[in-house]
Amino acid sequence: MKKILKEFLISASLFFSIFYVTLQVDWMKLFHLQPTIVGDKLSEWVWKMAESSLWKVNNHDVCAPIDSLVYEMCKANDISMADVHIIVNRDNEVNAYATVGNHLIINTALIKKMENESQLCAVIAHEMAHLRLGHIKSAVRQQAVITVLFTLISGNGHSEVLANLTSKIISNSITRAKENEADEHGAHYMHAMHINPMEMASTLEKFESYGILSYLMDHADSKKRAAHIRKMHFPDNGPYRKILSQETWEKLKRACQ
Numbered sequence: 136m137k138k139i140l141k142e143f144l145i146s147a148s149l150f151f152s153i154f155y156v157t158l159q160v161d162w163m164k165l166f167h168l169q170p171t172i173v174g175d176k177l178s179e180w181v182w183k184m185a186e187s188s189l190w191k192v193n194n195h196d197v198c199a200p201i202d203s204l205v206y207e208m209c210k211a212n213d214i215s216m217a218d219v220h221i222i223v224n225r226d227n228e229v230n231a232y233a234t235v236g237n238h239l240i241i242n243t244a245l246i247k248k249m250e251n252e253s254q255l256c257a258v259i260a261h262e263m264a265h266l267r268l269g270h271i272k273s274a275v276r277q278q279a280v281i282t283v284l285f286t287l288i289s290g291n292g293h294s295e296v297l298a299n300l301t302s303k304i305i306s307n308s309i310t311r312a313k314e315n316e317a318d319e320h321g322a323h324y325m326h327a328m329h330i331n332p333m334e335m336a337s338t339l340e341k342f343e344s345y346g347i348l349s350y351l352m353d354h355a356d357s358k359k360r361a362a363h364i365r366k367m368h369f370p371d372n373g374p375y376r377k378i379l380s381q382e383t384w385e386k387l388k389r390a391c392q
């Protein structure tokens with residue numbers, strides 16, 4: 136029995152040592168790999184695995200208003216619509232997240248929870264900032280190495296396991312500093328489209344218990360992040376506006392039930 140335990144402990148510590156060392160090495164630099172080509176290939180591969188676990192919503196009442204919000208955000212901030220791929224995913228978890236291949240996933244349960252379009256814009260703006268700031272791309276490098284390592288060690292190549300692992304590694308790679316950066320840039324995106332940027336702060340406060348707008352499940356952090364946004368200065372840019380009509384907003388909410 137003691138022998139089995141000893142062997143188990145040795146194997147486990149060996150696994151975690153390799154895991155830790157793998158995270159510390161810049162593999163791209165080591166093998167003189169081109170970040171864009173390799174990054175794109177890895178993203179494609181990882182996305183194929185992750186996509187299979189989504190239930191995409193194609194309902195016009197859902198897609199049209201989301202597209203309108205994203206279109207206005209992109210137009211006001213000089214972002215090409217072709218650079219952001221929005222997917223509404225039918226899922227009971229209140230969540231939205233940026234992921235590989237410039238994909239931004241919004242769960243129907245999150246839309247259902249939002250009280251107005253400004254809150255929804257805050258979520259989209261924060262996630263879009265993660266994509267624009269390259270936070271996800273840098274996480275992909277780490278996750279790819281670890282996914283390959285995991286497959287080699289465990290011999291388990293099942294896509295669901297790998298997809299779960301992938302989202303976990305992205306979570307681990309998004310630091311507190313990156314969350315703050317995404318809040319700040321997101322608030323600027325909102326301001327540029329004439330939506331009150333302080334809605335970023337109130338959305339953080341209001342939905343802190345759901346852990347949205349954060350890859351870090353640290354709820355105490357939401358208050359600090361909201362306070363940081365409230366201290367930011369935005370030049371007055373006229374009256375704030377509404378993009379969707381009340382009828383369209385209500386249809387969107389109903390379709391997400």
Ligand SMILES: [Zn+2]
Pocket residue numbers: 261265309314317348349350
């Ligand atoms: Zn975030």
